[in-house]
Amino acid sequence: MTSIDQIREIFHQIAGVLVWPVLLGLIGLACAMIVSLGAFAREWFDRKRGRRASLENDHNALNRAAAGSSKDMELAMEAILQASGRRRWRSLGRLRLAVRVGPSLGLMGTLIPMADALQGLADGNLPALASNMVTAFAATVIGLSISVTAYLVAAARESWVRADSEALAFHAEHLLRETKTDAETRRAAHAA
Secondary structure, rough: OOOOHHHHHHHHHHHHHHHHHHHHHHHHHHHHHHOOOOOOOHHHHHHOOOOOOHHOOOOHHHHHHHHHOOOOOHHHHHHHHHHHHHHHHHHHHHHOOOOOOOOOOHHHHHHHHHHHHHHHHHHHOOHHHOOOOOHHHHHHHHHHHHHHHHHHHHHHHHHHHHHHHHHHHHHHHHHHHHHHHHHHHHHHHHHO
């Protein structure tokens, strides 16, 4: 056995070890996407009905900050807006990760069994060839399905995040103007 053959054998052994984590990763990612789809469907349904619980919670937090001391009100409102934005964008980050990782795992899940399929073909073992080809193509389909689903959900959620962020910023601006108008009215009343 030449040194090149030994290196090939090492590569084959490493790929053989990686097949299980790759396939389990695909299954885990597929399950996570099913959960994400369920959460997306629930949020879509709620939005169709005019219910946006997280936006209402953030509105209430802004209202409480506006009712507090006027000295720290602007800072408190800015902290609420930033925390809300981080929370919303963080959920999108996980979806964007699935957009990239799904096809990568699918490709790895395709190429690793293909080596065994080609070995089965060389040995004349047609059942091994067929079994490995089925695994290879299934991994590709699952990886791409994960990616497409994550991309579509992320695109819809991104528009929601932008709309919610704009609505919160508008609400905060409205509260600030309202508070300044009230303060000016009180000053005018005391001056009179």
